[in-house]
Amino acid sequence: xxxxxxxxxxxxxxxxxxxxxxxxxxxxxxxxxxxxxxxxxxxxxxxxxxxxxxxxxxxxxxxxxxxxxxxxxxxxxxxxxxxxxxxxxxxxxxxxxxxxxxxxxxxxxxxxxxxxxxxxxxxxxxxxxxxxxxxxxxxxxxxxxxxxxxxxxxxxxxxxxxxxxxxxxxxxxxxxxxxxxxxxxxxxxxxxxxxxxxxxxxxxxx
Amino acid sequence: xxxxxxxxxxxxxxxxxxxxxxxxxxxxxxxxxxxxxxxxxxxxxxxxxxxxxxxxxxxxxxxxxxxxxxxxxxxxxxxxxxxxxxxxxxxxxxxxxxxxxxxxxxxxxxxxxxxxxxxxxxxxxxxxxxxxxxxxxxxxxxxxxxxxxxxxxxxxxxxxxxxxxxxxxxxxxxxxxxxxxxxxxxxxxxxxxxxxxxxxxxxxxxxxxxxxxxxxxxxxxxxxxxxxxxxxxxxxxxxxxxxxxxxxxxxxxxxxxxxxxxxxxxxxxxxxxxxxxxxxxxxxxxxxxxxxxxxxxxxxxxxxxxxxxxxxxxxxxxxxxxxxxxxxxxxxxxxxxxxxxxxxxxxxxxxxxxxxxxxxxxxxxxxxxxxxxxxxxxxxxxxxxxxxxxxxxxxxxxxxxxxxxxxxxxxxxxxxxxxxxxxxxxxxxxxxxxxxxxxxxxxx
Numbered sequence: 174x175x176x177x178x179x180x181x182x183x184x185x186x187x188x189x190x191x192x193x194x195x196x197x198x199x200x201x202x203x204x205x206x207x208x209x210x211x212x213x214x215x216x217x218x219x220x221x222x223x224x225x226x227x228x229x230x231x232x233x234x235x236x237x238x239x240x241x242x243x244x245x246x247x248x249x250x251x252x253x254x255x256x257x258x259x260x261x262x263x264x265x266x267x268x269x270x271x272x273x274x275x276x277x278x279x280x281x282x283x284x285x286x287x288x289x290x291x292x293x294x295x296x297x298x299x300x301x302x303x304x305x306x307x308x309x310x311x312x313x314x315x316x317x318x319x320x321x322x323x324x325x326x327x328x329x330x331x332x333x334x335x336x337x338x339x340x341x342x343x344x345x346x347x348x349x350x351x352x353x354x355x356x357x358x359x360x361x362x363x364x365x366x367x368x369x370x371x372x373x374x375x376x377x378x379x
Numbered sequence: 380x381x382x383x384x385x386x387x388x389x390x391x392x393x394x395x396x397x398x399x400x401x402x403x404x405x406x407x408x409x410x411x412x413x414x415x416x417x418x419x420x421x422x423x424x425x426x427x428x429x430x431x432x433x434x435x436x437x438x439x440x441x442x443x444x445x446x447x448x449x450x451x452x453x454x455x456x457x458x459x460x461x462x463x464x465x466x467x468x469x470x471x472x473x474x475x476x477x478x479x480x481x482x483x484x485x486x487x488x489x490x491x492x493x494x495x496x497x498x499x500x501x502x503x504x505x506x507x508x509x510x511x512x513x514x515x516x517x518x519x520x521x522x523x524x525x526x527x528x529x530x531x532x533x534x535x536x537x538x539x540x541x542x543x544x545x546x547x548x549x550x551x552x553x554x555x556x557x558x559x560x561x562x563x564x565x566x567x568x569x570x571x572x573x574x575x576x577x578x579x580x581x582x583x584x585x586x587x588x589x590x591x592x593x594x595x596x597x598x599x600x601x602x603x604x605x606x607x608x609x610x611x612x613x614x615x616x617x618x619x620x621x622x623x624x625x626x627x628x629x630x631x632x633x634x635x636x637x638x639x640x641x642x643x644x645x646x647x648x649x650x651x652x653x654x655x656x657x658x659x660x661x662x663x664x665x666x667x668x669x670x671x672x673x674x675x676x677x678x679x680x681x682x683x684x685x686x687x688x689x690x691x692x693x694x695x696x697x698x699x700x701x702x703x704x705x706x707x708x709x710x711x712x713x714x715x716x717x718x719x720x721x722x723x724x725x726x727x728x729x730x731x732x733x734x735x736x737x738x739x740x741x742x743x744x745x746x747x748x749x750x751x752x753x754x755x756x757x758x759x760x761x762x763x764x765x766x767x768x769x770x771x772x773x774x775x776x777x778x779x780x781x782x783x784x785x786x787x788x789x790x791x792x793x794x795x796x797x798x799x800x801x802x803x804x805x806x807x808x809x810x811x812x813x814x815x816x817x818x819x820x821x822x823x
Contacts (some may be wrong), residue, residue, distance in 0.1 A: 217623045238622040245628035247418045247475070252608065256391060267605035284448040363479040364597050366466060 174353035178227075182318065182349040183253050185235045187275045188260035189268040192243045193298040197260065198234050206333050215365045223346050229321035232346055244278075252284040257291045258341075261310070263297045269310045269318075276322065287363050292348035293325045301331035382655055384410040384627075386804070387648050388633050389662035392420035393455075393544070393610070394781040396617035397797050398661050398804070400472055403624035413731060416493035416631040418618055420663055421764075422452040422784060424611025424723070430681075434760040435509065436672055444683060444757065451609030452681060452723065455784045456699055456715040456732040457793070458483050458603035461596035462589055464794035466604070467811035469473065469616075477616040479607040481721055482599035483629040483692035487567035489701040490558050493691040494752060498522075498568045510559055521553040521563075525587045541581040549580040556702075563587070565702035565711055569789055571736075572703055572710045591790075605696055609723040635666060638776070645777045659777045659804060664767035667780055671767040676762050677786045678742035679734040682756040685727060688716050691755045695720035695729070698788050700795070701748060711737040712749045730754075734786040737763055779804050 186194045195216040199205045202219040204364040216236040223230045235254075240246045251372040255280050261268040276293065297315050300308070312329060326348070328341035382394040390400045391413040399411045417423055425433065426454055427447040431440040440447060456682040459465050459480075461806040469475050477644030487499045490509060504518045529535045539549065550560055564570050566584035595604030599648070606612045622628055632650045637660055640646050647656040691697045706712060711734040719726050742761040743750075769780035782796050801809055 217619075238618070238619055239625075240622045240628045243627070243629040245630040247618065249418075249608070249612050249615040250619070284446075310778050363607065364599075366475045366478075366480050366604065367470060 178329060181231050181253045182353050183233050184256045184345055184349050185254045189271050191259045192262040192268045193332045194260050195236050198236055200335055200338045201334045248282050255352040256285055256345050256365045258294050258345055260296045262299045263310050264299055264302050264307045266309050272364055292352050294345050295319050295325050295327045297329045297330055300329050301333050384408045384655060384657045387655060387657040388658045389533045389666040391418045391614050391813055392663050394797050395663055396614040397799060399626055400617040400620035401801055403532060403621040403626040409621060409626040412629045412632045412635050414633050415678045419614045421533040422455040424453050424609040426450050449725040451482060451611055454729055457604050457788050457790050458607045461593035463600050463791055465790040468794060471811050472620055474616045474620050477619055478612055480604045482597050483601045483603035483696040485691050487691055487698055487699040487707055488560050488562045494699055506597045510787045514556055514559055517554050517558055517665045525584050527773035528584055543583055544578050545577055546583045547576040547710055561702040561704055571787060588741040593780055605721055640761050643776050644798045661779045663781050663782055667778060670769060670771040671780060672770045673765050674768045675766045676737040676763050677734055678737040678745050680730040680746045680759055680761050682732055682753055682759040684729040684756050692752050706748050712750045713786060714752055715788040736786050773803055
């Protein structure tokens with residue numbers, strides 16, 4: 174099944190609680206947004222078929238399911254990621270400052286074979302809040318941090334109104350694709366244990 | 380952390396994580412804590428450096444063994460039966476979507492001084508060198524009887540009431556010899572000692588049917604399956620299920636202290652100066668040591684090798700059961716091997732385990748019959764651990780404590796404990812039968 178490697182791409186989304194990770198996923202995959210905030214319940218992973226050039230990919234986007242709130246993600250969550258998305262809220266200085274910790278945590282837990290070149294994408298979300306007047310992290314500052322960490326691509330989004338979400342995920346897909354191709358992983362034959370389709374979308378608005 | 384939950388679960392062992400997942404799906408508000416910064420507790424999988432730290436007291440393993448992260452060494456090695464309770468639980472909860480499985484290559488038994496493949500069907504029995512030609516005919520008839528046996532259909536009972544007839548009496552009817560009795564009882568029915576011979580035969584027959592059904596389930600060369608990246612994946616998968624349904628997770632919480640009211644009923648857990656309130660506690664024995672008693676010890680060896688276990692037809696994953704009588708012991712010895720084929724070691728490396736209920740204080744000497752089967756090893760570790768069971772009254776204190784993992788290399792006893800605890804905690808029985816029929820239907 175080496176072909177499975179080239180068609181299924183795992184993307185994980187990291188960041189502090191409340192920055193809008195689940196909303197970004199839902200906006201991208203389901204074109205939905207919910208104003209009702211709860212620390213994530215019911216979000217799992219979502220899949221989306223993506224056509225790129227002449228090939229079809231299944232993007233498997235993993236939410237943290239709320240386990241990031243008390244730093245309790247397990248190593249299995251990180252394993253096999255093809256791209257890591259770091260999300261912060263432009264209205265929360267702390268969530269931006271924590272990006273460094275999230276990036277370091279990813280590199281420790283996932284142990285990619287080429288850490289210098291592993292693809293990250295940074296998203297500054299919630300640019301719509303109060304028309305931008307409560308913003309505390311400037312775009313310039315964010316871009317400088319991204320440049321200092323190996324020129325990480327940077328996008329500013331609003332999951333609520335959909336601003337730039339599509340563009341951000343196009344970049345994520347492109348980078349995940351390159352990563353997926355470069356890694357030659359040993360993939361043993363696996364068996365189907367259950368009735369569930371592992372690529373089936375699940376989750377609800379949060 | 381100061382908040383109220385219905386259930387607080389302490390320890391992220393497999394049993395605790397399954398319960399956390401089941402309860403969260405039921406809509407119970409769960410807080411799950413662990414003193415460690417990783418999932419799995421006693422049932423975790425360690426990378427190479429963690430293994431070295433635990434058993435050698437050194438921070439780093441030798442570099443020639445390969446990258447630390449390529450190792451996922453189970454601390455409680457067990458295979459899953461293809462039709463067994465754990466697979467049913469995984470399907471019931473849809474946790475299979477977080478995991479990948481591969482069939483286990485071989486199931487063997489040590490009988491008459493040799494490692495031999497376990498036959499489980501009349502066809503295989505005929506090919507086996509385990510038995511002579513006349514014994515094969517007798518065993519074939521016995522296997523056919525078991526295969527045809529249907530609890531609800533008296534025509535299949537051959538005039539016997541298996542809830543009264545003992546296993547010994549049933550076997551005597553077919554005239555099987557001692558070695559055949561050994562491999563059937565221990566490597567097919569997976570009994571851990573010989574006490575089953577004097578018990579009603581029903582349980583043994585149902586176990587044999589489970590073995591055959593598990594073998595047929597994935598049409599493999601053994602009845603077992605095993606997850607890629609090792610068993611440490613299972614607690615994490617069930618923990619994620621719990622989180623998706625609203626469970627709150629806090630790893631790295633030292634000193635989880637359970638608080639009780641004047642009447643001895645649990646009211647909460649304190650850690651780092653904060654207290655979370657709850658109605659019930661679920662935990663492994665280490666979190667409530669005063670409410671458990673020691674029930675035995677397990678001796679185990681963990682070896683890193685560069686080859687499969689000899690005489691297993693180059694199996695990359697294999698179980699070898701050594702029945703107690705073959706060693707003049709009180710209980711069986713288990714040998715378990717997995718490898719880079721299941722992504723638990725770097726390319727070319729194999730991880731082997733030998734375990735048994737300890738009957739001496741010297742694991743190295745006691746485990747020798749098992750370690751001798753391994754051939755040359757690159758590294759080997761010996762260890763003993765205590766097993767505990769709860770002695771409290773859950774209806775009085777609302778504490779539900781799991782029993783420690785046993786030495787067997789399969790999960791049936793583990794899940795039985797979980798299901799029993801689930802019923803004690805919720806008052807409900809978990810129905811795992813429908814899902815498998817649905818799974819079978821999907822395959823047709």
